[in-house]
Amino acid sequence: MTASGRLTAAFAIALGVVAMTTAAQDIVVRKGAAAKATVDWAGFSAPSAGPGATLVQVARQDLERSGWFRTVGAGGEFRISGEGAERGGQLTVALVLTDAGRNAVALNRTYSADASQARTLAHRIADDIVKAATGRDGFASSRLVLVGNRTGRKELYVCDSDGHNLMQLTQDRSISLYPRWGANNSAITYTSYLRGFPAAFRIDVATGRREMLAGFPGLNTAPVLSPDGRSCALILSREGNPELYVQTPPGGPATRITRTPHAAESSPTWSPDGSRIAFVSDMSGKPQVYIVSRSGGAPQRVTSRGVENVAPAWGPDGRLAYASRLGSRFQICVLDPASGAVDTVTPDDADYEDPSWARNGRHLACARTSGHRSSIVLIDTLTRDQIPLVSGSGDWYSPDWTK
Numbered sequence: 001m002t003a004s005g006r007l008t009a010a011f012a013i014a015l016g017v018v019a020m021t022t023a024a025q026d027i028v029v030r031k032g033a034a035a036k037a038t039v040d041w042a043g044f045s046a047p048s049a050g051p052g053a054t055l056v057q058v059a060r061q062d063l064e065r066s067g068w069f070r071t072v073g074a075g076g077e078f079r080i081s082g083e084g085a086e087r088g089g090q091l092t093v094a095l096v097l098t099d100a101g102r103n104a105v106a107l108n109r110t111y112s113a114d115a116s117q118a119r120t121l122a123h124r125i126a127d128d129i130v131k132a133a134t135g136r137d138g139f140a141s142s143r144l145v146l147v148g149n150r151t152g153r154k155e156l157y158v159c160d161s162d163g164h165n166l167m168q169l170t171q172d173r174s175i176s177l178y179p180r181w182g183a184n185n186s187a188i189t190y191t192s193y194l195r196g197f198p199a200a201f202r203i204d205v206a207t208g209r210r211e212m213l214a215g216f217p218g219l220n221t222a223p224v225l226s227p228d229g230r231s232c233a234l235i236l237s238r239e240g241n242p243e244l245y246v247q248t249p250p251g252g253p254a255t256r257i258t259r260t261p262h263a264a265e266s267s268p269t270w271s272p273d274g275s276r277i278a279f280v281s282d283m284s285g286k287p288q289v290y291i292v293s294r295s296g297g298a299p300q301r302v303t304s305r306g307v308e309n310v311a312p313a314w315g316p317d318g319r320l321a322y323a324s325r326l327g328s329r330f331q332i333c334v335l336d337p338a339s340g341a342v343d344t345v346t347p348d349d350a351d352y353e354d355p356s357w358a359r360n361g362r363h364l365a366c367a368r369t370s371g372h373r374s375s376i377v378l379i380d381t382l383t384r385d386q387i388p389l390v391s392g393s394g395d396w397y398s399p400d401w402t403k
Helices: 003-014 051-065 115-134
Strands: 037-045 069-071 078-087 090-099 104-114 143-148 155-160 176-181 187-192 199-204 210-214 220-225 232-236 243-247 254-256 265-270 276-281 288-293 309-314 320-326 329-335 342-344 351-357 363-370 373-380 386-390 396-401
Touching (some): 051 069, 090 115, 143 386, 155 176, 176 220, 176 396, 187 220, 210 220, 220 265, 232 265, 243 276, 265 309, 276 309, 288 309, 320 351, 351 373, 363 396, 386 396
Parallel strands (some): 037 069, 037 078, 199 220, 309 351, 329 351
Antiparallel strands (some): 078 090, 090 104, 143 155, 143 396, 176 187, 187 199, 199 210, 220 232, 232 243, 265 276, 276 288, 320 329, 351 363, 363 373, 373 386
8 A cells, every 4th residue: 555545544544434445455454543654855955044944844844743744864655855945035946745655746836935925835835745645635724713811811813823923813902702713714703892791793814804793782602604604603692591593694683593591502613514503501400512403403412421511613524522521621522423432632631622623624723721821732633642832921712723
C-alpha cells in the first residue's frame, strides 16, 4: 500500500470503518491512532532568513500539526522539492510533492503572494499538500474566533489556525459571548451586553459593521447560523423561560422549537445538513444534550454519561463533541449519534470546555482551564496530541473555527 493509501486507511479505521484497497492483502488495520508518514524538504531551496524562511518553517509546522506527517531530514515517504524566492516584494514558490512509494508526483504547483503574506501562503500550501497526500481537507488556512478578557472586558478576537495574528474584533467594552462563524466566514454571530441586556448580534469581520439579530425582552443568546445561512438558531426567553427558536435573520419571525415550561435550553448547534439542531436542556433535572428537528417535534436525548453534558458542537462528519463533567472535571467527549458510541479525547489534568471542530473532522479547539487560567488548545482526536494555540495575557474561551 502506498503512503497516501496508508494514511487514508488509518483515518478510516480510527473512525471504526474498514478500509481496504482492491486487493485483500492490502488491508491494513490500525487501531487507536493515525499513522504518520515521513516527509522531507531536502529538495526544496529557500533563503535562510526573511519571508522564504518563514514560509518553510510555518508550512512544516502546519504539516506536523495536521497529524498526518513527521518531518525527517531526507528519504521521506513524501518528498518536497522546488524553490521559494522573494523578488521585488513578491514571494514566488514552485513546489513539487512526490509520493516516493509510488514514484509519482502528487502535487506540482506554483504560488505567488505578497512577501508580507508568507504565513498565509504557507497555510495554503500546507493544506494543498495534505489534500494531495491524504485526500482529506487540511485546516491550516482556517481561522478562529474566540473570547478574551485581556483588556478587562470580554471581547471577540480572531486569529490564524496556529494562534498567530491575534487581533481584537470588537470594542464593545461590555460582555461578548458565544461567537460563531457564519456559513461564508465573512461574519460572526455572538451575544453582547452592549445595550445593557443580552442581545444577539452579527458582525462583519472585514468592516466591523454590526447589526442586531434579536433584541426581545429577556434573553437573546447563542445565535448560530444554519449551514446555508438562511436561518438562525438561538435561545430566547421572550415567552418566559429560555427556549430554542429558529429565526430568519436579521430580525425576522422567530419560530419556537422547544416547549419546556419548567426547564431552560442553551447552546444550539446545527447538523451538517441543517436538518437538525443539537442543544442543551435541563428538562431531565441536569443539563444534557438533545437533538430536535429544525421544524420542531419531540427532542431526543443523546447523552447519559457524566453528571452534566454541555456545549455541543456538531462536526462535519456528523459526530458531536461536547463537554462532560466526569468526576470533578469537565472533559471533551465525542459522540456518534448513529451508534451511540462515546469517546473521551482529553486527559484528566484540567477542565476542558467549549469544543469546536476544525473542518477536517479530526481536530478540536477547546478552552483548557487549570490553576484558574484559561487558554485555547488544539486536540487531535485520533492521537490525543495537544498543542497550545492561544494563551498569555488574560483568559481565553469559546473558540470557533471557520467552516
